[in-house]
Amino acid sequence: MSEIAAKAEIIRPRLWLARIVPYLLLQVLIVFAVLLGLDLLEPRDPDNFAVSEFSLREAGITRPVTLPQFTASRYSLADPPLYSGQFEFKADGAGTTWSVFLPRFSNGVEVAINGVTILDSRRDPTANRPDRNTPEIAMIPASLLREGGNDISVRLFVWGPLRGFLDTVYVGPDAALRAAYETRKLLFVTLPVVFSAWQSILAVILAIMWLMRRHEPVYGVLAAAMVLGVVQAFLTPPVPPAASSRLATVLLSSAPIESALIVASAVLFLGWRWPRYGVLLFVPGIIVIAGGLIAGPPLPRILFMLLGIPTVGFCLVLMAGIAAYAVFRRQDVVSIALGSAATIVLTCWAHDMLSVFEIMPNERTFVSRLSYSALLIAIGAGLTWRFARALNQVDSFAGQLVARVREAEDRLKASFAREEARARAAALANERTRLMRDLHDGLGGQLISIVALSERGQEGTSITDAARAALKDLRLVIDSMDDIGGDLMLALGSWRERAAMQLRPHDIALHWHVTTPQGLPLHPELRPWHVIQIVRILDEAVTNAVKHAAARHVTVTIETRNDGEGPYGVISVADDGSGFALGDDGEAAGASQTARGLRNMRSRARRCGAILELCTGETGTRVRLQLPQVFPDSDATVS
Amino acid sequence: MTDQGETGEAITILLVEDDAPTCWRLQDALVKAGYEVRTAGTLGEARIALAAGTPRVLLTDLRLPDGHGVELIRETRRRFPDTEIMVISALGDEESVISAITVGATGYLLKDAFPTDIATTVRDLVAGHSPISASIARFIVRRTQNSAEPPPGPALNTAKLTPREIDILWGIAKGFSYAEIAGHLGLSRQTVPGHIKNIYRKLEVHTRSEAVFEAVQQGLIKL
Numbered sequence: 001m002s003e004i005a006a007k008a009e010i011i012r013p014r015l016w017l018a019r020i021v022p023y024l025l026l027q028v029l030i031v032f033a034v035l036l037g038l039d040l041l042e043p044r045d046p047d048n049f050a051v052s053e054f055s056l057r058e059a060g061i062t063r064p065v066t067l068p069q070f071t072a073s074r075y076s077l078a079d080p081p082l083y084s085g086q087f088e089f090k091a092d093g094a095g096t097t098w099s100v101f102l103p104r105f106s107n108g109v110e111v112a113i114n115g116v117t118i119l120d121s122r123r124d125p126t127a128n129r130p131d132r133n134t135p136e137i138a139m140i141p142a143s144l145l146r147e148g149g150n151d152i153s154v155r156l157f158v159w160g161p162l163r164g165f166l167d168t169v170y171v172g173p174d175a176a177l178r179a180a181y182e183t184r185k186l187l188f189v190t191l192p193v194v195f196s197a198w199q200s201i202l203a204v205i206l207a208i209m210w211l212m213r214r215h216e217p218v219y220g221v222l223a224a225a226m227v228l229g230v231v232q233a234f235l236t237p238p239v240p241p242a243a244s245s246r247l248a249t250v251l252l253s254s255a256p257i258e259s260a261l262i263v264a265s266a267v268l269f270l271g272w273r274w275p276r277y278g279v280l281l282f283v284p285g286i287i288v289i290a291g292g293l294i295a296g297p298p299l300p301r302i303l304f305m306l307l308g309i310p311t312v313g314f315c316l317v318l319m320a321g322i323a324a325y326a327v328f329r330r331q332d333v334v335s336i337a338l339g340s341a342a343t344i345v346l347t348c349w350a351h352d353m354l355s356v357f358e359i360m361p362n363e364r365t366f367v368s369r370l371s372y373s374a375l376l377i378a379i380g381a382g383l384t385w386r387f388a389r390a391l392n393q394v395d396s397f398a399g400q401l402v403a404r405v406r407e408a409e410d411r412l413k414a415s416f417a418r419e420e421a422r423a424r425a426a427a428l429a430n431e432r433t434r435l436m437r438d439l440h441d442g443l444g445g446q447l448i449s450i451v452a453l454s455e456r457g458q459e460g461t462s463i464t465d466a467a468r469a470a471l472k473d474l475r476l477v478i479d480s481m482d483d484i485g486g487d488l489m490l491a492l493g494s495w496r497e498r499a500a501m502q503l504r505p506h507d508i509a510l511h512w513h514v515t516t517p518q519g520l521p522l523h524p525e526l527r528p529w530h531v532i533q534i535v536r537i538l539d540e541a542v543t544n545a546v547k548h549a550a551a552r553h554v555t556v557t558i559e560t561r562n563d564g565e566g567p568y569g570v571i572s573v574a575d576d577g578s579g580f581a582l583g584d585d586g587e588a589a590g591a592s593q594t595a596r597g598l599r600n601m602r603s604r605a606r607r608c609g610a611i612l613e614l615c616t617g618e619t620g621t622r623v624r625l626q627l628p629q630v631f632p633d634s635d636a637t638v639s
Numbered sequence: 640m641t642d643q644g645e646t647g648e649a650i651t652i653l654l655v656e657d658d659a660p661t662c663w664r665l666q667d668a669l670v671k672a673g674y675e676v677r678t679a680g681t682l683g684e685a686r687i688a689l690a691a692g693t694p695r696v697l698l699t700d701l702r703l704p705d706g707h708g709v710e711l712i713r714e715t716r717r718r719f720p721d722t723e724i725m726v727i728s729a730l731g732d733e734e735s736v737i738s739a740i741t742v743g744a745t746g747y748l749l750k751d752a753f754p755t756d757i758a759t760t761v762r763d764l765v766a767g768h769s770p771i772s773a774s775i776a777r778f779i780v781r782r783t784q785n786s787a788e789p790p791p792g793p794a795l796n797t798a799k800l801t802p803r804e805i806d807i808l809w810g811i812a813k814g815f816s817y818a819e820i821a822g823h824l825g826l827s828r829q830t831v832p833g834h835i836k837n838i839y840r841k842l843e844v845h846t847r848s849e850a851v852f853e854a855v856q857q858g859l860i861k862l
Contacts, residue, residue: 012663461807467751468751474730475730478730478732478776482733482774482777482778483781484777485781485784485835489812489813489814489815490773490777490812491812492775492815493773493776493777493811493812493813493815494772494773494774494777494814495814496773496814497773497774497814501752501753501756504753504755504756505753505755510815512815512816512819513817514813514814514819517823519813547702547812
């Protein structure tokens, strides 16, 4: 404690005081409460029926004694101290049953009324525990009772090292004595069993905890302590001279080991390292057990008295110290609960010690074992608290995780939105560029040509044709901007209408052959600029048929081919016109406009990844456009 | 070439177009075809002309100096259900044509159409054949597909269209002729125009709900 105090003083003396003083005051309060409680809970016996004047024959000497009385410690059951007394019996005519009630004795009694034995406590296993304060009651058979004076004799069996003790004996109507007996039985027999059951449940829970979480030895240590406690409670204590196994004897005196285990688990529970010299705490317990294993009784009992009980006390003091330090460090409920429980047990232990050494006038009621339940409750509460806190932490961790994920999601969304906006802007810029080029290629040129024709004062068809071409192109550009979902057929559908309208005044029939209902394969990668290029190629082919070939029929054939490497579309435009001359290089010879038109067609086909084939002759011209399986993504092939 | 109504009288057409040259051009084509054509340059004039006599066919531009052609179409549709209505469009773009269809127009006429095409279109219309272009059919069928976000462009409720009607629209959008569509779908070629007329009627934003709305507004119906 001094070391702790010194350390704390260096850090912050006032804080230390503020933390530890209320705790110490609380412990003082608890000590007083325990003492008061012990006094209040002390069972009251029916004094009207007390028989306390006895003559004691011990070691051949007879002397009068007044109960309660201590006798010398003995190690032999032969020739036990014999208490002989008298009591008055008066029959009340109602046949009331009389009993003899012994509130407290150690270690065993044999009661005889008028020379007939009616009670031998050695047959009651719980009565043989000096720490249990077991009371005894026995009904006196009516036939044994005589009107007037009756003899009562009590043989007190004592097995050391404790001194023998016999409390006042009560003889009277059973009804008058039974209540006091039941109270004592509840307090000193039933309650310990209940607590032992609780302890066994704790043992199971802790063992499971330890099995599931091997890296936390605290549960294992505590489980071992609980198991020892349960074994002590439920093992039948040996009654001399009956020989019991040495192992049972040893286990019965395992309390010092149990208390050392409790200290160890407290240290581990509070998250501290178990010091290496802490093993020393187990030494007394091991000595008791070793002695018990090597030598038979009564050595274990003697060793237990000499080493075990002081060790328990020392462990309790350690517990109180550890808890106080934990309170100082953490100020948490669990530490306070543990410390308070240690104080309660320590107080009771001190009470029992004073009782053993007969320093305090008492009736030799041992309460340490009973008060140990306070520690068990504290341990159970501490575990539950820790478990609940762990659950809360999991919850809050899950909550934090959700919040983090949401944050990340928001950030991602924001960046995605930025990226999307950037992409949209880029797409818009691309689209604008494309639109500009398309307008420049078609509409712009046609309008300029209209201007030029008007300025030259040309009348009639040439201007009309140019204007119609401009309108057609405008419609194409508008049309191509529509989303056709990769289905080129939808674009060709509109084109068919425009081409038919263009051909009708020239009395050229448009034949339309689609070889399959689907028409062309779907191209999800199809972009408006692909559509424009393809439609312009077809337009050019139709325009050539009208202007240069004097055709009567134009046949458009749409088919889907598959050479085993996936489907591709083929569109061909054939006319029955006169054709035109092709140069050696495959380019149209002569007429510059036709030549330019053909060059344009080829260049457009290239940009779309399509293959353009043109054959022309006396019987007509045929333009075959083989579409790619996948349209190119970029317009990079523009030369 | 002349076109006569059932009674032998000339079919009357009200042509509403504010651009004079375009108006003359269309008028010439229609008069040549034997129709009786009255013209109006504004919404106001059109209303006066409607009041003077119910035309068999209304051809109207959408952007008029004193209002929108859609109002005229809606009014005419309500007051004269027997009048066939067509919108005159420069480009035949979906925006204008669809908005006209939803108020009761059945088809459109391009301003630069050849005179023969103009006459043919009007004749078919009077005969009960509503013309539909590939691009309009495409617009409608693509609306039947879109489900997630509301697509851009004018509102269009395609919920009432039957799968057969949608198939017909697909065929038109892909450039198939009526005969080809009828062949693919196992229909008679003659029934296709009737389907198309039905499609137009189904796309009309329905007057019944409008009527209910107006009745509620005027306190004739209590809900």
